[in-house]
Amino acid sequence: MAFDEYAEHDALGLAALVAKGEVSPAELVEAAITRVERHNGVLNAVVHKAYDEARATAKGHLPDGPFKGVPFLIKDLGAQVKGWPRTSGSRFAQVAADDADSELVARYRAAGVVLLGKSNTPEFGIPGVTNSDQLGACRNPWNPDHISGGSSGGAASATAAGMVPLAHASDGLGSIRIPAACCGLFGMKITRDRTPICEVVDGALGFSVHHVVSRTVRDSAAMLDATGYPQAGDPFQAPAKDGPYLDEVAKSPGRLRIAWSAETPSGRPIPEEMLAHLLRTVELLKGLGHEVFEKGLGVDYRQLYRAQSLASASNFSANVARWVEKLGREPGEDELGPLARRGYEAGKRLNGQQAFWGFQQLRLMNRQILSAFEDFDVYLTPVMSTPAPRIDWLDPNMADTREFDKRQAATYATTPPANFTGQPSMSVPLWESEEGLPVGMMFTGRFADEATLYRLAGQLEKEQPWKDRRPALWN
Incomplete structure (x- = not known):
């Protein structure tokens, strides 16, 4: 397949070509490898290359899933791939080769994708920028001097550069939405436990979910249809959907009540440029017939993030303690970066009362936030307060x-x-x-209501198309 032709298609488009016999999975893999080799030296998006395995898989029998033959990347955090190393972006918490696929990875394979390699992630997925001593900085295809976001920055960078049409990503505090916004992609942070968690410690707080970043809405919806069903043993399974999410993309969302806000946790206003983009979005939505009005969530953000910090620090420290138990030693002085070291030590200083106060306070404030959605269908804000910053300005290793x-x-x-x-x-x-640089707008829906968001996303994609926008680093 021609170099340029490969990147013109989304994942469902490539799978359709495979189904028609117009291209083979092996040709798609070679096209993907060509693009990785051309661009990865600048971007550092792909950190483990499994080319030989991908070639063998593409030439063998593939499941007749919706993405048959499509090259795909797994984020190097949480998800396990049989025989592949896993670093979590850390010098300390490394696995030479995982024994088996995570359930989610097995579902990706059943959807027909060909696993090509692993994408870059920061240490333990902590910051919103993909940069670590272990894996290095991942750069933005729109401008390599700027960040690709985090913690799914490698997935977003690779997808935006056309290496793959979509890639596995996860989101614990924004790690799908932030990289999508930085790199000009669509990113859905799905309902809690809609797809299987990849590790118990990864999902212990219930914050983290796993899905994809993609160039089109329909690819995101179709992948969630393929992977988004209960896993045996999951104690908090998400409510069932009414029908295929792929069908929702083409449906009209109707007249939605959409609240918007420019409020920030600090109380400081967002920069004028981002406010202008937010107000443009408000006008776009009004033009589409939605009822749009200004209304904040009305929460005490200082209290909210204090509670989260106590819960997260305790959970993270327990996570590192499991690695200590597994490896039989404490992390060396140079084996944890500044943020991971601080989190580990801070968590060790907390007691059970403080940790559970954090959990309890979050539950109480979650009820307050969820209650606010009784007055509207969707909540609109910018994803970020600024466009993607420069790498040398937002450095987690400082x-x-x-x-x-x-x-x-x-x-x-x-x-x-x-x-x-x-x-x-x-x-x-x-x-x-x-x-x-790309600017993403964030739309949050009611609990378990991806359907409304996919309908709205499909409408916005049609009204304000983005798929054919090309970053500076493309050909």
């Missing part, structure tokens, strides 16, 4: 972790609450910044 915290807080303001409540929330790449 020694001054408090300064990094300030810079990250000034960049990311709105994504975490949907992780706390478990609601679906999506990043839609509607606009571009004055510097030509």
Whole structure:
């Protein structure tokens, strides 16, 4: 398949060509490898290359799933692939080769994808920027001097550069939506436990979900149809959907009540450029016939994030303690980056009362947030307070972790609450910044209501198409 032709199609489009016999899975794999080799030296999006395995898989028998023959990447965090290494972006918590596929990975294979390799992620997925001593910095195809977001930055960078049409991603505090916004992709953070968690520790708080980033809405919907059903033993299974999400994309959302807000946890206003994009979105929605009005969530963000920090620090420290038990030693001085080291030590200092106060307070405030959605169908904010920052400005490896915290807080303001409540929330790449970087708008739906979001996304994609926008690093 021609180099340029491969990247013109979304995943369902490539699978359709395979089904018609116009291209073979082996040809798709070679096209993907060509693009990885051309662009990865700059982007550092793919950190484990399984080319020989992908070639063998593509030439063998593939399941007749919706994505038969489509090259696909797995994020190097949480998800296990049989025989592949797993680093979690850490020098300490490494596995030389996993013994078996995670259930979610097995479902990806059943959908017909060909696993090509693993994508870059920051250490333990902690920051909203993909950069670690272990795996290095991942860059943005729209401008390699800027971040690709985190923690699914490798998945987003590779997809935006046309290496693959969609890629596995996960979201614990914004890690699907932030990279999607940085790289001009569609990213759906699905309802809690809609797909299988990949590790118990990964989903212990219920914040983290696994899905994909993609260039089209329909690819996201079709993949969730393929993977989004209960796993035996999951104690908190998401409510069943009414029908295929792929069908929802083509349906009219009707006249939705959409609340919007420019509020930030700090109380500081978002920059004028981002406010202008938000107001453009409001006008776009009104033009589509929706009822749109300004209304915040009305929560005490300081209290919300204090509760989350106690719960998260305790959980993270327990996660590292499991690695200590497994490896039989504490992490060496140079085996944890600044953020991971701080989180591990902070968690060890907390007691059970503090940890459970955090859990309890989150539950109480989650009820307050979910109750707000009785007055509207969808909640609109920017995904980020700024377009993707420069890599040298937002560096998680900097020694001054408090300064990094300030810079990250000034960049990311709105994504975490949907992780706390478990609601679906999506990043839609509607606009571009004055510097030509993508700008994503975030739409959060009621609990378990991906259907409404997919209908709205399909409408926005038709009205304000983005698939054919090309980053600077493309050909």
